[in-house]
Amino acid sequence: MDQGSEKWEFSLLVDQAGRVLEARGLFELYLGGKASQIAGRPLLSFFDEAERLPFLRYMARLLVRGQAEPVSATLRTPAVGIKRFSMAAKVGEAGRS
Numbered sequence: 001m002d003q004g005s006e007k008w009e010f011s012l013l014v015d016q017a018g019r020v021l022e023a024r025g026l027f028e029l030y031l032g033g034k035a036s037q038i039a040g041r042p043l044l045s046f047f048d049e050a051e052r053l054p055f056l057r058y059m060a061r062l063l064v065r066g067q068a069e070p071v072s073a074t075l076r077t078p079a080v081g082i083k084r085f086s087m088a089a090k091v092g093e094a095g096r097s
Contacts, residue, residue: 032079048074
């Protein structure tokens with residue numbers, strides 16, 4: 001998919017420890033909380049338990065390479081139950097974490 005046609009529903013800025021720093025878009029709908037409730041929470045807490053270890057490996061690849069391939073992930077939240085998402089990650093600006 002070329003970048004001009006990408007569609008996103010929400011985005012999260014996460015520090016190197018995996019804590020949510022900032023949320024944008026429809027995150028309240030999917031994650032079930034306001035920005036002040038989401039900030040500081042581990043991103044891992046939103047993942048289905050079966051996908052937590054693969055997600056940690058994904059984040060390790062991101063830190064080593066500076067970007068990681070798009071993957072599918074299953075989020076489990078009180079707001080939407082279990083929902084499959086496609087996600088992509090990249091290293092942000094220095095000093096943001």
